[in-house]
Amino acid sequence: MPQPLTIWAVSDGRVGIENQALGLAEAVQELTASTIVVKRIRYSSLYDRLPTALKLWPDAMLSERSDSLDAPYPDIWIAAGRATVPFSSRMRKRSGQRTMVVQLQNPRHNLKAFDLVIAPEHDHVRGKNVLSLIGSTNRVAPHRLEIAYENWRDHIDNLPHPRVCVMVGGRSKAYDIDEKRAHALAIEIRSAIQQSGGSLLLTVSRRTPDNARRVFEDVLHDLPGIIYDGKGENPYFAFLYAADHFLVTEDSVNMATEVAGTGKPLQILPLERRTLGSGEKFEDFHETLRAKGIAHPFNGILADGHYNSAHTAYPPLNETKRAAEHLLTMYLARRP
Template sequence: MEVSSPLTEQATGARGSAARPLSIWVVSDGRTGIQNQALGLAEAIARLTPAEIEIKHVRWRALFDRWPSGLKTPAMLTPGSFDPRTATEWPDLWIATGRASLPLSARVRDWSGGRTFVVQTQDPRWRYDRYDLIVAPAHDGLSGDNVFEIIGSPHRITPSKLAEAAPAFADRIAPLPHPRVTVMIGGKSKAFDLPEAHAAVLADQIEAAVQTTGGALLLTFSRRTPEAAKAVMTERLSALPGWIWDGTGDNPLFAMLDAADHVLVTEDSANMATEAAATGKPVHVLPMIALKPPGKFARLHADLAAQGAARPFDGTLKDWTYAPVNETERAAAAVLEAMAARG
């Protein structure tokens, strides 16, 4: 049964009297952490109004990939990439994330004859006037008439999605003792590093906390985790009850978050911190080696702390409660309101 709401009625009205689903294209380079921002926002919109979502991947030939966005043309796309030259119709809503999407996002309004409402997540750092709405992290400090700020990044985490993922991994997770500690490890970036020695220190601290509580460990690494860090953490933590996912098979992250009593995340990723805060579980932030002042990451963690979600990891697994941080849903409502306002 579909439940009507003012937002649903506004969106339907913006599309005309015929009650047809909102057509949404989700556009990115296809990397999971990038795509999930646009896809999570699209899914949140689809929970507010009937919608059909299509995923489009944009990839540029290696020769042109690092070129400025303003110089790129569709002729530079790789074979198999979404190519706007082949589009016969355009969606009601284009939601894109990441640098690869920018040369197309900036031209969608022209290509669609103004039919398509263009949303870009993250700070595009280029041609701000070419997007109908920019859903930007508050910690980036972006402002403007077409900017909607949220804490962190849009994502796909909802209680129902976590619960749906759990049965597929129940054989591995259900027998584990509580408290279950889900650990999300990032890696090297422009702002942070995770050398082997520091990874060993973190592993020892995590091991001590889990052993003290008699709990279990559920750990995942990101694609940015250095191999040396991954190896030393796996070696030092493998004796604990639990599961260290080695990257083979289906990704168990949603099931691990569903099972978690505590979530530990390294401080290098806005995505991981925001996803963890959407669970309502205590979020403990693990320190990394800073390569420059933390700046926006410090602002993000302060925002999450102000929501009651996150605290620096102090070596213990203290319990606390807070309302899950639900910024993706808030952004979805803002998109529909902006579409309705444009008419």
């Protein structure tokens, strides 16, 4: 009987980044017996902001809060985020070529340092060892969403349909949201939900400026529904399960990809672009979703869609499973 594979899911611990690595690891686990170990890399404050090229002695730069990255090394190393690159690029040598190294996103590093790079199509990463995906890998799976919903059933079951989930990102290199834009969006969202006779499921991210968050809460607070304020258990997966319709700000590939995994109606909320030409990669991503009938722009009206969770507007997007199958095929071909 073969031993289960050991998989390390490595990141800097930020939820959005960690879930990409963990989601892919869990998808591999669905295909073959595996033990998953979550590893979080944290550099000391002195070195944290250094570019990857200057992290020449990464082990010595770690803080005491970082998990151990010492041997025995895993069969498969799945890493996401720039903080992991100094270790990912050294892992094959450290493990004596035993560990298969998988790097997610665009590593902005010599691709030959990795066995497999899994990057979003809109990043335009090219190479013999590159697999391009629509969006990002994630943890969205029906059984996981259903389990999460059980903890929120008493709060959500009686909310009127359509249940409209609003996912707000915020400030990034490409986008921003100020009070004025937040207020305009909130007014449109309020009107759309009231016209539909539905309810609100609102969640904001850590990147949402406080003033914008307060605007959404003030304008939408009296609608039937739930406004998650960041305290207590996160209802994010429960919202994915329960909502009939999604409105997602255009700055987040992760959130849009996760919604696309449900097969439910998705509309994109516009934000302010910080500079001329910024956000072009996001526009490529949204264009792909539009071409597949997954996403539509939001103009103050909920797009036509089935508001019954038993129906889907399009086949659920499952790029994580495709990536897991590709990864495992490579692994077995190299290490039968």
